[in-house]
Amino acid sequence: MNNLATNSNNNKIYLDQDTQDIILALFRQEGGYSEFIKFSAIDQLGNYTDLFWARTSTLAEKIKDFYVYADCNYYISANTYKTPFDRTHDNLFCFHNIVIDIDIHDNPDEGELVRAERIISNYLQSISFPLPNVIHWTGRGIQLWFTHWRTTPKCEFLRQKVARFICLLIQEQLDINNSPAKVDFSSSLNPVGIFRLFNSYNSKVGSVSQCDFIHDNQARLEDLLDILDPLAKDYYTKKKIERIQKEKQQQNNENNNNKKVVNIAPTTAYNNLNKKRMEFIVSSIKSENRAIGDEMRNCRLFLYYNAAKQVYGAEAKNKTYKINKLFKEPLSMNEINTIIKSIDGYNYLTIHNERFFEIGDFESKSWKTRQQKRNKQKKSKEERNKKIIELHKLGYKQKDIANLLHIDRTTIYRILKNP
Numbered sequence: 001m002n003n004l005a006t007n008s009n010n011n012k013i014y015l016d017q018d019t020q021d022i023i024l025a026l027f028r029q030e031g032g033y034s035e036f037i038k039f040s041a042i043d044q045l046g047n048y049t050d051l052f053w054a055r056t057s058t059l060a061e062k063i064k065d066f067y068v069y070a071d072c073n074y075y076i077s078a079n080t081y082k083t084p085f086d087r088t089h090d091n092l093f094c095f096h097n098i099v100i101d102i103d104i105h106d107n108p109d110e111g112e113l114v115r116a117e118r119i120i121s122n123y124l125q126s127i128s129f130p131l132p133n134v135i136h137w138t139g140r141g142i143q144l145w146f147t148h149w150r151t152t153p154k155c156e157f158l159r160q161k162v163a164r165f166i167c168l169l170i171q172e173q174l175d176i177n178n179s180p181a182k183v184d185f186s187s188s189l190n191p192v193g194i195f196r197l198f199n200s201y202n203s204k205v206g207s208v209s210q211c212d213f214i215h216d217n218q219a220r221l222e223d224l225l226d227i228l229d230p231l232a233k234d235y236y237t238k239k240k241i242e243r244i245q246k247e248k249q250q251q252n253n254e255n256n257n258n259k260k261v262v263n264i265a266p267t268t269a270y271n272n273l274n275k276k277r278m279e280f281i282v283s284s285i286k287s288e289n290r291a292i293g294d295e296m297r298n299c300r301l302f303l304y305y306n307a308a309k310q311v312y313g314a315e316a317k318n319k320t321y322k323i324n325k326l327f328k329e330p331l332s333m334n335e336i337n338t339i340i341k342s343i344d345g346y347n348y349l350t351i352h353n354e355r356f357f358e359i360g361d362f363e364s365k366s367w368k369t370r371q372q373k374r375n376k377q378k379k380s381k382e383e384r385n386k387k388i389i390e391l392h393k394l395g396y397k398q399k400d401i402a403n404l405l406h407i408d409r410t411t412i413y414r415i416l417k418n419p
Contacts, residue, residue, distance in 0.1 A: 012067035018213065019199050020063050022134055025216040026097055026147050027080065029056045035080035035093040039066070040194060042073040044203070053084030070208075074197035078145075087192050095151040098163045099195050100132075100170060101187040103141035104180050108205070116174060116181035117142055123173045129227050130219050135212040138196050139205035141181070148219050156191065158221050163189055165228040168235055230293025237298045240359065245342055248349055274307035277356060278319075281307075284362050285326045292329045296361050301331065302339050303360055306349050385415050392416055 015023075027037055036053040043049065051074075054062040068074050077087065078097040085091065102120075104112055117135060124131055132144035146166070151159055164185075171183045187193055196202065198211045281304045285295070304323055308316035317340060324330045343349060351359070384405065391401045398416070402409045 013070055014067045015063060015199070019211070020060070022198050022211060022213050023063055023076070024060060025133065025213070026145060027056050027059060028096075028150075028218075029059070030150060033093070035082070036084045037080055038077040038087050038194065039197070040075045041068075042075075042203075044071050053081075056080060068197075068200060070201050071203070072201060073203055074200040075194040076197045077192070077194050079191060087194070089153075089192055092153045092191060095153070095156070095159045095191065096147060098146045098148065098159070098166065099188060099193070100144040100146070100163075100166055101141065101184040101195070102144070102170070102174075102181050103184055105140070105182070106180070108140040109180075112180055113137065113142055115177075116179045119173055119177050119179060120144070120170055123170070127227060127231060129224070130217065131214050133214055133216060134198070135214060136196065136198055137210040137212075139202040139207050139209055141184075143195055146219070146224075147216075148221050148224070151221055155221070158225065159191070160189060162221050162224050162228060165225075165232045169228070169231055172235060230291070233294060233296075234298065237296060241298060241302055241339075241342070244349070244359070245346075248346060252346065271311050274311045277307045278304060278311070280362075281360065282323060282326065284360070285323070288362075290328075295327050295329070297324075297327050297329075297331050298335070298339065299359050299361065301336060302343070303351070303356060305340055306343050306351065309343065385419075388412055388415050389419055 033056070035056050037056065037059065038053055039051040041049050041051055052062070078099045079095050080093045081087065081091045082093045083091060102116065104116075121131060130146070133147045134143075134145040136143040136145065167183045167185050167188050174181050174183070187195075196209055199209060201208050281300050285300065290296070301320055301324060305316055305320040308319050312319060320336060320340065321333075324336055384407070387405065388401055388407070391404065392398075396404070398409050398412045401407070401412050
């Protein structure tokens with residue numbers, strides 16, 4: 001896959017046509033705008049050098065005459081700049097590419113890199129996400145170049161959100177498959193970062209990098225986010241559950257001095273609360289009619305099984321399997337069993353009402369907690385007291401206020417005495 005061509009007349013190495021085509025596909029000239037791409041290098045002594053800035057309008061001519069030396073490291077920016085002076089955030093002109101940088105720092109193995117690329121490609125295809133336009137094998141890692149429609153810095157929040165979601169979901173898949181490859185979040189999320197030039201020398205491994213040009217299609221960031229958003233919600237849901245479990249484990253370890261956790265059997269009142277929660281979860285799943293990927297399946301089955309176990313004991317598992325079928329896209333048996341196993345490790349978890357509503361992300365708030373009722377009553381009294389004081393200032397007598405608001409005159413007297 002080495003696409004470098006050597007000019008024997010002057011020992012300079014020119015980029016061949018395939019490499020030029022990759023660069024032109026990633027930085028397309030559109031609308032006649034004047035924007036610049038940065039090319040730089042690090043020599044044998046480790047000295048950083050700015051080589052040149054190339055206008056997108058004359059990029060084809062510029063890279064045609066561009067030559068490199070075999071013992072230097074060369075880099076290219078992923079996005080474009082307003083002026084050919086500073087590679088800074090304020091000088092950014094447009095976002096063109098998202099580059100996911102993946103490395104194996106300890107004993108990089110080519111077989112593991114190939115396996116990591118297959119894991120990622122299979123996952124992206126499984127979620128109907130576009131494959132990267134370019135896969136750059138740098139020698140100790142891979143860089144995935146996703147080119148998208150030109151986007152101004154005003155929409156940086158959208159670009160960064162898409163990039164972060166891709167990083168999170170790819171790293172999760174690598175971890176699940178026990179791959180030693182790690183996503184470099186800092187590099188991948190840096191909009192003014194520079195990346196190794198395609199098919200160029202890497203002094204750290206002593207070899208030339210290699211490139212696979214997969215396709216030249218461009219995606220809209222909004223379309224990418226539509227695919228990633230529900231998957232990211234599931235990701236954060238699982239992390240939230242893991243955090244709750246970890247906090248509970250730490251609390252149990254501290255309170256019980258590493259002794260076996262012993263739960264006191266729930267009282268009748270608490271059993272009634274758990275039944276109420278189970279009914280509420282079922283009702284919410286049926287009534288909210290959420291889209292696939294946004295059903296909060298992990299969180300809600302977590303809450304349901306935790307409540308059911310305290311009421312029904314061993315029968316809770318079958319009840320949870322049954323409730324899972326209410327989702328448009330039910331969880332797999334393995335995923336449910338993972339939730340069940342996580343709760344069984346503590347016998348059950350004590351979850352307060354406020355945390356219950358937070359974890360489940362329920363749309364309906366028809367089931368009010370006691371604290372919510374107290375807050376509502378308190379607010380109602382404050383509004384009543386304010387109305388009494390306002391009417392009194394307007395000249396109304398206590399008798400008239402009592403008739404208007406249907407309140408005892410003694411109450412009005414007490415409020416006016418201590419406003």
